[in-house]
Amino acid sequence: MSKKAIVSLLILSMIAVACATEEEAVEEVAVEEEHDHSDESTLDEVIERGFLKCGISTGATGFSEQADDGSFGGFDVDFCYAVAAAVFGDYSKVEFKQLTSAERFTSLAAGEVDVLFRNTTWTQSRDTELGNDFGPTTYFDGQQLLGRKADGITESSTLADIDGLRVCTNAGTTTEKNITEGAGLAGATIELVTVEAFAEAVDKFIAGECDIITTDGSALVGRRAVNDALNDWVIFPTSPISKEPLGPTYRSNDSAWADVVNWTVYATIIADEYGVTSANVDSVDTDALPELGRLFGANDGELQTKMGLSADAFYNVIKQVGNYDQIYSRNLNPLGLFREGGANDRWTNGGLIYAPPAR
Numbered sequence: 001m002s003k004k005a006i007v008s009l010l011i012l013s014m015i016a017v018a019c020a021t022e023e024e025a026v027e028e029v030a031v032e033e034e035h036d037h038s039d040e041s042t043l044d045e046v047i048e049r050g051f052l053k054c055g056i057s058t059g060a061t062g063f064s065e066q067a068d069d070g071s072f073g074g075f076d077v078d079f080c081y082a083v084a085a086a087v088f089g090d091y092s093k094v095e096f097k098q099l100t101s102a103e104r105f106t107s108l109a110a111g112e113v114d115v116l117f118r119n120t121t122w123t124q125s126r127d128t129e130l131g132n133d134f135g136p137t138t139y140f141d142g143q144q145l146l147g148r149k150a151d152g153i154t155e156s157s158t159l160a161d162i163d164g165l166r167v168c169t170n171a172g173t174t175t176e177k178n179i180t181e182g183a184g185l186a187g188a189t190i191e192l193v194t195v196e197a198f199a200e201a202v203d204k205f206i207a208g209e210c211d212i213i214t215t216d217g218s219a220l221v222g223r224r225a226v227n228d229a230l231n232d233w234v235i236f237p238t239s240p241i242s243k244e245p246l247g248p249t250y251r252s253n254d255s256a257w258a259d260v261v262n263w264t265v266y267a268t269i270i271a272d273e274y275g276v277t278s279a280n281v282d283s284v285d286t287d288a289l290p291e292l293g294r295l296f297g298a299n300d301g302e303l304q305t306k307m308g309l310s311a312d313a314f315y316n317v318i319k320q321v322g323n324y325d326q327i328y329s330r331n332l333n334p335l336g337l338f339r340e341g342g343a344n345d346r347w348t349n350g351g352l353i354y355a356p357p358a359r
């Protein structure tokens with residue numbers, strides 16, 4: 001790391017990041033711009049280090065969960081594993097860093113992680129002002145709210161119905177902005193309570209200190225699946241109040257690294273289009289399916305070595321982690337989240353999950 005980078009990291013560490021709002025994060029990232037990442041691609045740093053540093057949430061059911069034995073699993077976690085499999089041919093070469101929403105962008109800017117797979121919404125300000133770049137959306141989400149049937153909340157409740165209620169969410173999110181704007185437009189006066197990690201919002205809801213919690217719909221489904229013993233929790237409105245395209249986030253202006261992250265995601269999507277899974281990837285007829293031959297490094301015309309990876313990098317991703325559908329189904333189907341008929345369905349079924357051609 002350069003002297004300049006160390007100095008800027010020191011300045012950064014003197015700034016309290018706990019509970020930072022997104023505005024505060026903008027200021028911190030402005031300081032961090034001193035940190036010069038332009039001399040070396042993150043890809044080189046990751047290869048030299050020998051493992052990937054992946055930023056995930058502090059806990060989101062189905063997306064990033066830590067088991068009792070310390071291991072991590074989930075939809076976001078699997079994409080971290082996929083990038084490690086692409087770079088090292090070994091999915092396990094990854095170190096996870098759990099980050100709250102408020103600290104994720106400063107942590108990324110400071111080089112503490114190489115990429116975020118962290119329920120992170122692609123927005124214009126994050127993409128431009130905050131110095132991030134975004135990869136392909138892995139999960140098309142939208143913000144919803146969760147309340148209690150016992151309090152008169154139903155699936156057809158609207159933002160106008162939360163007038164006078166205490167609404168809890170976590171800081172540094174699109175969520176807090178959307179709910180403030182949306183409630184205002186609906187003429188509802190709310191008491192917004194922001195906490196650091198979303199788990200605290202759930203705890204407050206359970207303790208009766210919040211009437212409503214709000215975040216990405218997928219996270220509400222996940223929380224309800226593991227907490228709602230009385231079947232009293234209702235998610236509303238049926239149509240989300242925002243668009244929350246979630247996907248990988250990395251430091252801006254690092255094209256070589258962006259290519260690796262993006263094409264790892266695309267490889268999982270292309271394999272899904274062909275129905276190639278970790279179980280059948282070894283029996284693909286690469287003469288009959290030349291795109292897969294190129295993608296798996298079996299045929300002339302493979303492009304992985306041009307990206308600084310081994311020719312079989314994406315074969316390793318599919319073999320060790322699986323295709324997009326496998327990653328989605330094993331983590332999210334158990335929560336009741338299904339692809340069929342939704343935005344996360346394959347484009348050939350009318351969904352938005354689509355990859356450019358491997359050629």
Ligand SMILES: N[C@@H](CCC(=O)N[C@@H](CS)C(=O)NCC(=O)O)C(=O)O
Pocket residue numbers: 057058059060099100101118119120121170172173174175196197198199215216219244246
């Ligand atoms: N997608 C939104 C919300 C992200 C968010 O904070 N999601 C919650 C629910 S999944 C979360 O990360 N919880 C875990 C945590 O607070 O670490 C954003 O990018 O701002």
